[in-house]
Amino acid sequence: MENDNIIELRNVFMKFRMASQRVETLKEFVIRTLKRQLSFEDFVAVNDVSFDVKRGEVVGLIGLNGSGKSTTLKIISGILKPTSGEVVIKGKISPLIELGAGFDFDLTARENVFLNGAVLGYSKKEMLEKMDEIIDFSELHDFMDTPIKNFSSGMVARLAFAIATQIDPEILIVDEILGVGDFLFQQKCEQRINKMMSGGTTVVIVSHSIEQIERLCDRVVWLDHGKVVMIGQTADVCAQYRNMASR
Amino acid sequence: MKKKIFVTVLLLFFVASLVFSVYYPSRDNISNIKNGLENKKYSIDELEFPGWYGEDGDYASMEDAQIIIKDVNTYVSSIKLSGNYTGKNSHVQIFYTTKQGEPFTPEKSKIVSWYSTGSRIYIDADIEALSLRIDLTEQRDDELSISNIELNDRTAVFSINSVAKWCVLPTILVGIVLFVAFYFRGIKPYLDKFKQYMPLVTNLVSRDLKVKYRRSVLGFLWSILNPLLMALVIHTVFSRLFRFDIQYFATYYLVGSLIFNFVVECTSNALGSVISASALIKKVYIPKYIFPFQKCVFALVNMLFGCVAVIVVMLIQGVPFHATMLLFFVPMCYAFVFAYGFGLVLAAATVFFRDIQHLYSVFTAVWMYLTPIIYPEEMLLSNGLGIIMKLNPMYYYTHYLRSVVMYGTLPSLDENIMCIVFALVMLIVGNIVFKKTQDKFILHI
Numbered sequence: 001m002e003n004d005n006i007i008e009l010r011n012v013f014m015k016f017r018m019a020s021q022r023v024e025t026l027k028e029f030v031i032r033t034l035k036r037q038l039s040f041e042d043f044v045a046v047n048d049v050s051f052d053v054k055r056g057e058v059v060g061l062i063g064l065n066g067s068g069k070s071t072t073l074k075i076i077s078g079i080l081k082p083t084s085g086e087v088v089i090k091g092k093i094s095p096l097i098e099l100g101a102g103f104d105f106d107l108t109a110r111e112n113v114f115l116n117g118a119v120l121g122y123s124k125k126e127m128l129e130k131m132d133e134i135i136d137f138s139e140l141h142d143f144m145d146t147p148i149k150n151f152s153s154g155m156v157a158r159l160a161f162a163i164a165t166q167i168d169p170e171i172l173i174v175d176e177i178l179g180v181g182d183f184l185f186q187q188k189c190e191q192r193i194n195k196m197m198s199g200g201t202t203v204v205i206v207s208h209s210i211e212q213i214e215r216l217c218d219r220v221v222w223l224d225h226g227k228v229v230m231i232g233q234t235a236d237v238c239a240q241y242r243n244m245a246s247r
Numbered sequence: 248m249k250k251k252i253f254v255t256v257l258l259l260f261f262v263a264s265l266v267f268s269v270y271y272p273s274r275d276n277i278s279n280i281k282n283g284l285e286n287k288k289y290s291i292d293e294l295e296f297p298g299w300y301g302e303d304g305d306y307a308s309m310e311d312a313q314i315i316i317k318d319v320n321t322y323v324s325s326i327k328l329s330g331n332y333t334g335k336n337s338h339v340q341i342f343y344t345t346k347q348g349e350p351f352t353p354e355k356s357k358i359v360s361w362y363s364t365g366s367r368i369y370i371d372a373d374i375e376a377l378s379l380r381i382d383l384t385e386q387r388d389d390e391l392s393i394s395n396i397e398l399n400d401r402t403a404v405f406s407i408n409s410v411a412k413w414c415v416l417p418t419i420l421v422g423i424v425l426f427v428a429f430y431f432r433g434i435k436p437y438l439d440k441f442k443q444y445m446p447l448v449t450n451l452v453s454r455d456l457k458v459k460y461r462r463s464v465l466g467f468l469w470s471i472l473n474p475l476l477m478a479l480v481i482h483t484v485f486s487r488l489f490r491f492d493i494q495y496f497a498t499y500y501l502v503g504s505l506i507f508n509f510v511v512e513c514t515s516n517a518l519g520s521v522i523s524a525s526a527l528i529k530k531v532y533i534p535k536y537i538f539p540f541q542k543c544v545f546a547l548v549n550m551l552f553g554c555v556a557v558i559v560v561m562l563i564q565g566v567p568f569h570a571t572m573l574l575f576f577v578p579m580c581y582a583f584v585f586a587y588g589f590g591l592v593l594a595a596a597t598v599f600f601r602d603i604q605h606l607y608s609v610f611t612a613v614w615m616y617l618t619p620i621i622y623p624e625e626m627l628l629s630n631g632l633g634i635i636m637k638l639n640p641m642y643y644y645t646h647y648l649r650s651v652v653m654y655g656t657l658p659s660l661d662e663n664i665m666c667i668v669f670a671l672v673m674l675i676v677g678n679i680v681f682k683k684t685q686d687k688f689i690l691h692i
Contacts, residue, residue: 078532
């Protein structure tokens, strides 16, 4: 049987070891070890999470603050390695965890396009081909040779979003970033995501806006305190979630 | 298409190094010297000229190497042979005559044998000699290279440099490893990933270069001027205040410091590379070794600027250029691998313990004084610190670069092996440490 899962998470645990007082230097480490003051506490951020995402699917992650949504996204995008469990990713990922990751604010917008592309693993040549589309989408025609330290946060966000979506990733990871920019740009972003979805891109979204999730997602995973509460069709899960919230 | 070019270049490289290694030792000019020496009479005072042979940068194998010094006519308490020699079970035999017309006989001879690598052979002669013959014939299956012979502290500079037959072997080995790596399936995914992130490395390096030079008027020129000025200072200080018996001292210093500073720059930049990339590591997946690697590449670029400074100083001091200079990249490659491995360890350690930064700067200072950079190598040996020298990888890299650039000698197989062993061991250790700890980086940065 053909397996068209592009993302697979199997019994993923993520434990953070929280030293009650953080030891940052060798000197401190030696002193504390000698005094036997070294103690750790484990904090489980993701607790036995398993789910699959099929190729071309749009999946939303919902849950209250501290429910492990962002940690799960970071595990999917490879930033964090789970303490135990298995993660299988079969495609190129473009993470939009935080806008402007990998930007150097002293460089111009154009240089940053290459830098950011390189961060995501694309060569200068590939980025050059996409340059026009990126400029068009971000609407920064006149500012491409300005150092981005002079940009407004909205401009930076537009540039970052343009790069992340124009490189045609197989998987797009979006964390709470659709709230940036003006009303028109937000619409444009959603249109872009819709277009990518119809083009077969797999999208994983984290958002607190249930409306947005309902508009965009095929399926939803509801997390609470690191555990999966419910996985299912968007309508079902969102209804339940609203129910819980109103209670 | 690219593959074909790569393979062709590699094959050409093999053939070239094979030809090189076969051709070089065969230039046997030793007989010329012998004749030249025997036909002329030299007093010890007359020996103070640069090279009986070797002025034109010629090399020869050591077979039948004899140095005859007539009209010594004095009491010889000791003979010092200094230079670079490596040898397994090698010995030097000193013949001497006391009467006019007396042939050299084994009865009137002294043998000194040794079983190690070093840079000075001390022969306790205690003879009244009319003429001397120094035979370097007895050494077997390895090579001997002596650039300096002293008789009772009066220096006669010889440039008898033998060439190790297998000196190019390591380069061939590296080529084969590359070749296999290129075709070996098992590591292909890693190589692919590495290749995928190469643009990031070049991007980060060019960013570092821009940041470094953007705010200075002379820009890239500083990378050349800085070592030049440093060499000037060192030259002034050491030719006036502390005098060492080193020919072309400024070049000696500059070549040594070039590769030493390269390693220090690599490691100390790599040390903080992961921490300073925290913004990126927290948000995007990037293979984390890219950061220390990129810092090493950056240092490599800076060192290449420094090479220009070395050439300038060599021209000013009139240091003869040798064909072996073209091999300057060999010790640099060794040092790069070593520095990268060490950088991995430091980068990983610094994530957990920030104060390693301060400890390391002390460490490098100590390291510099234990490496023969501003003083001659013999100084460590004669002070009983030879063991430190032999355990210090930087000694081998500085020595190697000086050999090929200044002295026109090719380091022996042993020396090459030492360089490779240090580099590979460091690389493996670095990779293990880094790999074991890299998943925890994000929790500490």
